[in-house]
Amino acid sequence: MAVKIDDVARVAGVSKTTVSRVLNNRGYLSEKTIKKVHDAMEKLNYQPNAVARQLYKKETKLVGLIFPTVDNPFFGQLVASLEKRLFDAGFKVLIGNSMNDSLKEETYLKELISNQVDGLIVGAQNRGIDEYHKANLPIVAIDRVMNEDIPVIASDNYMGGKLATELLINSGATHIMNTDGPVNLETPAHRRREAYEDVMKKHNMIPHTYLVDFSWDIDRKKQEIEKMFAMYPDMNGIFVTNDMDAALVWQTATRLGYQVPEDLKIVGYDGANTTRVLLPELTTIEQPVEEMSKIAVDTLIARINGNETPLEQIIPVKVWKGKSI
Amino acid sequence: MAVKIDDVARVAGVSKTTVSRVLNNRGYLSEKTIKKVHDAMEKLNYQPNAVARQLYKKETKLVGLIFPTVDNPFFGQLVASLEKRLFDAGFKVLIGNSMNDSLKEETYLKELISNQVDGLIVGAQNRGIDEYHKANLPIVAIDRVMNEDIPVIASDNYMGGKLATELLINSGATHIMNTDGPVNLETPAHRRREAYEDVMKKHNMIPHTYLVDFSWDIDRKKQEIEKMFAMYPDMNGIFVTNDMDAALVWQTATRLGYQVPEDLKIVGYDGANTTRVLLPELTTIEQPVEEMSKIAVDTLIARINGNETPLEQIIPVKVWKGKSI
């Protein structure tokens, strides 16, 4: 049977209330009493039952994270960073990997609410989950548009798309493609494509976007990319909307006999830690993961404390110079 | 104010107990009553308070994961997989990234215990945390030796080290190095080095292991690897204990003018999803992440249910054939 506060009180020879006072550092306490209580806790190896406290306090110090998966350089780094910052701010993290499954995302949302999380940071990409509206809970979204009153943190996707396209043009590419996820998914990431289209038009080039769905598995992606090469044989530059796909494009290009960057120039997007170690040659647009994470956590905590926060916070991106342009 | 069970009872015109019965599907209930209650829950958008239930039931359906970080291809994939399997088994996941910080690991452990998790899966690499012994809790360790009575799941590290070294020898390398983490850390991963040493000796070669600490940052690692190249100029083969480090070795080699695999043959370890996409050219020993994850979750659930489990479960590895040997 687990040690409880009454056991500590008995061993320390004080009342339950006094032990609770020591635990919460409230009210008048003498050094002697504090020591007695601490000794008893030590002796019994007492760990207060957070669940009991949570029930009374209506505060769990838990934050839920709902993201597609941590098995991805960008989301892995983002979640790791969020977790660290939340830990430093005294929160524990309940995690849900929704991986393109609306039902799973909805289930997670319900369970997290049921577990009384103090707040939620959401980066999953599913649609039509109106529970978020009903959830009377502080929520912050990363790179995702949700309800009007849910603050969104995003990298400067438009600037990123613009930089990427300009890099390709300036390095001499003339037939430049773009990849993007499904258009009907309303994410700020689509601004990358908008910027690509704007820049292309400004340079009197015809934009072509090719669909590569985030949820496809590797083999499916490889097939589709191969199709793209077949459909657009003059392509000599491509802005790929994330680095994992960019790696696949590069590999396919090599397999088909293209030299990168001579025959094909590639620019990716994300620039996560892992990618920069495993594939530093890939020129890419680096998302400010640390800043996004910091602002997301700060914003969430502000909301939890009932403070006003901006509804949209856009953070500048950087170019990682590889050897693919 | 949140909706509670009494509100549902009032709206449905039944008692609190009846609502609880409906929620838990216990005792005699008429169809009519069930419908009334469901309608009321729907109408009020009721979510039961899991914390209250947890307090009474002494069961949280929470599992804690303590791992170094999810910002790493191997751990990211492993955690994603564990999370998925635990979710399917009805558990939610509380995550702690301990990143080589014993104090943080200990803090996590205490908080997870305090949060009454039903079990723990640990893959962190810190030493001397005896709280695990005191924790009267089902625990499973992945690739880590802990208490005698805590079951360990690991890939066949010895076989992996043997395969890696033999690959290098068979491809013609004659001066073969090995990297490993600190020796004083008792992890099953050291069996890779033991195998390397055994195979080298068997072939009448002198084994040399070079320390690369998992906790060093990228720049530090790069420096140390560069030092290694300076110290061992005849090196023409190397078995690197993880793929991220192997990528750094490869890059350093290229920078110093080595051709891979002509001048230097490299074999890594881990073979995670992300690595195989971003750097498929790296020949590596592939850990059976999915199997390890499955066995870890099955073992934990068995322990939670009070069943006996094997104390050590070793899972075979595979070779991923790249172009680095």
Added chain:
DNA sequence: AATTATATGTCAACCGGTTGATATAAAATA
């Protein structure tokens, strides 16, 4: 000596569910 500040204790209510014991009404059986 009277007043105030400090230290500690007891008690009971509370947080929001769960559940064994118990009551009541309807249906079945004697």
Added chain:
DNA sequence: TATTTTATATCAACCGGTTGACATATAATT
């Protein structure tokens, strides 16, 4: 018709902390 069985609902205690109200005792200050 009386009694037992079955179906359904209610009551109150409980899970393990926290907290406000109130009592008491000692120490410090006026």
